[in-house]
Amino acid sequence: MPLPDSRATNVVPLHRSGELPDATLVLEAREGQQWAREALFRRHVKRIMALAFRLMPEEDPEDLAHDVFVKALGSLDTLANPAAFGPWLSAVTVTLIKMKLRKKRWLRRIGMAKSEELDAESLMSRDAPEGVRIALGDLYKAAEKLGEEERIALLLQRIEGLELQQIAEQMHLSLATVKRRIARAEAALAEVASDA
Amino acid sequence: MRDPKELQKWMTPDTSEPRVNRLWSRVRESGEKKAPMWRWAAASAIAASLAVAAFALWPRPLAVGSQLEASAEGTVGRFSDGSRVEVGRSSSVRLVSDTKGEVRVELERGSATFEVSKRPDRRFVVHADGVEVRVVGTRFTVTRDSQGVTVSVERGIVEVARAATTVRLGAGQRWAEAEVQAAAEAQPEPEPSLAEPEPELPSVAPAPPVPAPEPAAPPRPVRTQKGVHRAAPAARAPVTPPAAAAQTPATGGGSDLVERPGAPTAAQLFQEALAARREGRSAHAALTFDRFLRDFPYDSRAALAAFELGRLRMDQLSDVKGATQALEQALKLAPDGTFAEDALSRLVRAYDELGSKGACARYREQYLARFPNGPYARSVSARCAQ
Numbered sequence: 001m002p003l004p005d006s007r008a009t010n011v012v013p014l015h016r017s018g019e020l021p022d023a024t025l026v027l028e029a030r031e032g033q034q035w036a037r038e039a040l041f042r043r044h045v046k047r048i049m050a051l052a053f054r055l056m057p058e059e060d061p062e063d064l065a066h067d068v069f070v071k072a073l074g075s076l077d078t079l080a081n082p083a084a085f086g087p088w089l090s091a092v093t094v095t096l097i098k099m100k101l102r103k104k105r106w107l108r109r110i111g112m113a114k115s116e117e118l119d120a121e122s123l124m125s126r127d128a129p130e131g132v133r134i135a136l137g138d139l140y141k142a143a144e145k146l147g148e149e150e151r152i153a154l155l156l157q158r159i160e161g162l163e164l165q166q167i168a169e170q171m172h173l174s175l176a177t178v179k180r181r182i183a184r185a186e187a188a189l190a191e192v193a194s195d196a
Numbered sequence: 197m198r199d200p201k202e203l204q205k206w207m208t209p210d211t212s213e214p215r216v217n218r219l220w221s222r223v224r225e226s227g228e229k230k231a232p233m234w235r236w237a238a239a240s241a242i243a244a245s246l247a248v249a250a251f252a253l254w255p256r257p258l259a260v261g262s263q264l265e266a267s268a269e270g271t272v273g274r275f276s277d278g279s280r281v282e283v284g285r286s287s288s289v290r291l292v293s294d295t296k297g298e299v300r301v302e303l304e305r306g307s308a309t310f311e312v313s314k315r316p317d318r319r320f321v322v323h324a325d326g327v328e329v330r331v332v333g334t335r336f337t338v339t340r341d342s343q344g345v346t347v348s349v350e351r352g353i354v355e356v357a358r359a360a361t362t363v364r365l366g367a368g369q370r371w372a373e374a375e376v377q378a379a380a381e382a383q384p385e386p387e388p389s390l391a392e393p394e395p396e397l398p399s400v401a402p403a404p405p406v407p408a409p410e411p412a413a414p415p416r417p418v419r420t421q422k423g424v425h426r427a428a429p430a431a432r433a434p435v436t437p438p439a440a441a442a443q444t445p446a447t448g449g450g451s452d453l454v455e456r457p458g459a460p461t462a463a464q465l466f467q468e469a470l471a472a473r474r475e476g477r478s479a480h481a482a483l484t485f486d487r488f489l490r491d492f493p494y495d496s497r498a499a500l501a502a503f504e505l506g507r508l509r510m511d512q513l514s515d516v517k518g519a520t521q522a523l524e525q526a527l528k529l530a531p532d533g534t535f536a537e538d539a540l541s542r543l544v545r546a547y548d549e550l551g552s553k554g555a556c557a558r559y560r561e562q563y564l565a566r567f568p569n570g571p572y573a574r575s576v577s578a579r580c581a582q
Contacts, residue, residue: 037227041220046211049219053209060511061209062219069223070474122575128206135198136207159207161200 026082029073037073044089045069051090054159055097055152057123057140064100068093091170094152098171101148118144142189153178154185210571214534218500225467226474258291263304275299278313279320284339292323307339312352314515327373328357336365344373351486367490462492466501473504478512489525499530503539510542520546520555537563541572548579556580 020028020039028036045065052064072092079088107113120140124133139158143151152171156162162170168178257276258264264273264281265288273281276294283289287306293299297317301310303324312320312331322329322338327345329338334352338345347356348370356363356371363371460468465488472481485505489498506522509515523539523546530536540563547556557580567573 034224038220038224041223042216045216045219049209049211050204054204054207057207060507062215066219066222066226067474069219070226073223073227119575122578123207124574125206125208126574132198132203132206136203139203157200158197159200159203161204 021083022085023083026076026079026085030076040073040085041069044086047086048089048093051093051160052097053123055094055155056100057120058118059100064093064097068096071096087169091172094156094170095172098148098152101151105148138189138192142185142192145188145192146185149173150181150185150188153181154189157182210537218534222470225470258294260291260294263288263290266306275301277315277318277320280311282309282311284308303338303340303345305340307337307341309335309337311335314513326358330355330357334367344377346370346372346374351483351490367486459491462488462495462497465491466495466497469501469504473508478508482508482513485522489522499526499533500535502526502529503533503535506539506542510546516546516549520550537567537570537572540566541570541576544576544579553580 022040022043025036025040025043029040048068049061049065052059052068053061056064068089072089079085081088104113118140120137121133123140124136128136136159139155143154146154149171153167156167156170157164164175164178164182167173167182168175171178173181258273264271264283266283266285270285270287271283273283273289275281275291277299279299281289281301284307287308288304289308290302290304291299292302298319298321300321300323303322308322310320310322310331312334320331322331324338324340324345327347329336329347331352331354334354335350336352336354337348337350339348347354347365349365349367351367353367354365356365358373358376365371465484469481469484469488472478472484482505485501485508488495488501489505492498495501502522503526506519506526509522510519520543523543526533527536527539527543533539540559543559544556544563547553547559560576560580563570563576564573570576
């Protein structure tokens, strides 16, 4: 597919960039083309905001997505396979959220952050059916009790619907480690469900 | 196990077009300012050196009863709660008491600028010749000379108590004992009221510079929001409220429309605030947004700055009251801004937490009327219970 004549006009209507694959946009963005950066952002932002919101609903998804895109667009040169921009962006999101959760845990431990219970009810849509409400409530109650890797692995599996191998790739962990994390998370989930 | 797609459907954030557009503006601005790695490394090395130097030179906290006196040059002192004082030349302060609930300082002569750590459970009181300045967390200057006591606030709110009357000063406001007396003498009846309306923060015009203490002449340079410039001798009303100051813009002196050499531009301040926020330096980011709003209240980014300030105060600094002021300012500047939905929902939550049921209900109604199907409609509806 021919590239838009960006260097001649310096401006490319955004709708044209929609025809280009991620790999082309990444290469253009690496060359400093702002329109390509914006096109990548607009193509993936809703998915990334949703992923961030579900993994760390206690934070503003806008802030999380902001940090993800600033980091990702600033380090496009490190992306080995430009065609895999989407999964790579998800992995950047997962890594960033893991770091934020870890920081939060340490701040709580040294008394510099309050320990607040996550109100899963307030995060769901008003019209969510009772069954969904209970399932999500249990998931986030269990997530609160888990370490950051168990929490993320559990939510990636149960809400994002990823396979174990995909979770391992996004979290930069081995498959065996992911299985151990999920097993621990499921034990916590079972405990929460039995308490209820 | 439930189908993940079914769960996802009910757990989605607001990804409306205005929000995405706003987010792209932030990402683009942050990306443009991203410095190369070597600059970060150099900055880190410099910061580490400065930290070591600061530790070595950091003044020890003042002991109760001790006096901090400056002769030709000013000096800096620190209190046990982290608050600081810059004592002007030929000036002197004394730490009278330092307890769990209160720090009390006496300004014996001259002028001193205080930067008080925010500690809601602890009062910081400066006493100067019968005038008492009470504060929770702010930066302000007290001057004591033959004309009386003058108080000038750079940020935050202070209360000035004199005899049986109390004045509340907001950022950019100034109170002068001599002018209060002159006003009282000029209008013997009725008794002049010193009660001021709640200041609307941030001020649209900074206070005029504070005159230097006698016998220092010529007037020493006074640091204001805009940098360093000479003190102006012009007489002012006892308290200069922002609204009054706004009626005479761009006439020099305290006008925020006058650029002074060396003062940061609006873009610089805004970028500095964004960078601090990105790096997790929430307090600095909030101060910089606050300063931006005071220095550039008519800038096109002022509404966004106010909104960001509100979010920082609410989420990072546990300053819910301060957050309401900033969020209300954001809505006032841009009632239909892209952040209006967020701001309204936050105001509902903030006033609920503060126990202000009336304000909470008012904003709740506004939110539900404007965004009946908004992502926060559910949580907003559950707020403001009597």
